[in-house]
Amino acid sequence: AAANALASARGEGIPSGRYPVVLGRFAVKDLMENLVLPSVDTTAFYAGISAFMGKAGKRVAVPSLNIYDDSSGVGFAYKAGLTDEGLPVGRTDLVKNGVLTGLLASDYETRRLLASPKSREKLGLDPEKFRQGLVPRNGFRAGDMGRRCYDTLPCKMPTNTVIEGAPDSRTSDLLKKIGNGVYIGRLWYTYAVNGLPAGDFSCTVVADSHIVNNGRIVKSLKPNSVRVNDNIKTILNNIAAFGRKASPVQGWYTGFVLYTPDIAVRSMRLDRVCAGMSE
Secondary structure (H helix, E strand, O other): OHHHHHHHHOOEOOOOEEEEEEEOHHHHHHHHHHHHHHHOEHHHHHHOOOOOOOOOOOEOOOOOEEEEEEOOOOOOOOOOOEOOOOOEOOEEEEEEOOEEOOOEOOHHHHHHHHHOOOHHHHHOOOHHHHHHHHOOOOEEOEOHHHOEOOOOOOEEOOOEEEEEEOOEEOHHHHHHHHOOEEEEOOEEEEEEOOOHHHOEEEEEEOOOOEEEEOOEEEEEEOOOOEEEEEEHHHHHOOEEEEEOOOEEEEOOOOOOEEEEOOEEEEEEEEEEOOOOOOO
């Protein structure tokens, strides 16, 4: 950590443009926590604020991407016997082979979505044909840091969320795949700039990020010198490859644990923060 901090202090900036990138697992966590998981949520569909409105049962990402949440905790960090609505826990396939196949759900929110006269329009298909994707396995009474708390109402909460993909590669192979680009270790302050349905977002590239030339890390990228300005729907359909090992990472002030490999993306828009200013 100390060596990385010293290297970052001597880091360099890059000009604005589109770059192939490798997203480290902490960067993937930030995108999942702030953009993807809030969109694969029964409440978001009921309110019409998901990035995937009308996409239930349809492709939303590259066919090699799989995302699921397993609230049973078998083999994972977060463990539960039953939901706080007294229902069985288990695995919910959110995205399977690039197709939106399920949503994080509580019993109340599932019933509310199904009762909506606009449920077919919101989901994009007959809700009865999507019932398997609305099984309420994530209704927990969540307090600070995702801790279960008796005096809160059950809400949808991710628990152990897993990203899988093929083909899988070592991180060094992912760097070779992007050639000349950027390794993004961490992102900060990720938010939807035009509302979540649009998919547009912005965030700052911070620590543990590097400039890649000819498939090798050559120097550190100066922290806070570059912002990502892109669209999450575009990125999910622009994934090139996945790392071999899915490692756990916990979000900032959240209770769920994300298991993810590094992910190579063919192109992301990076804008220099200090463009036009002397350094």
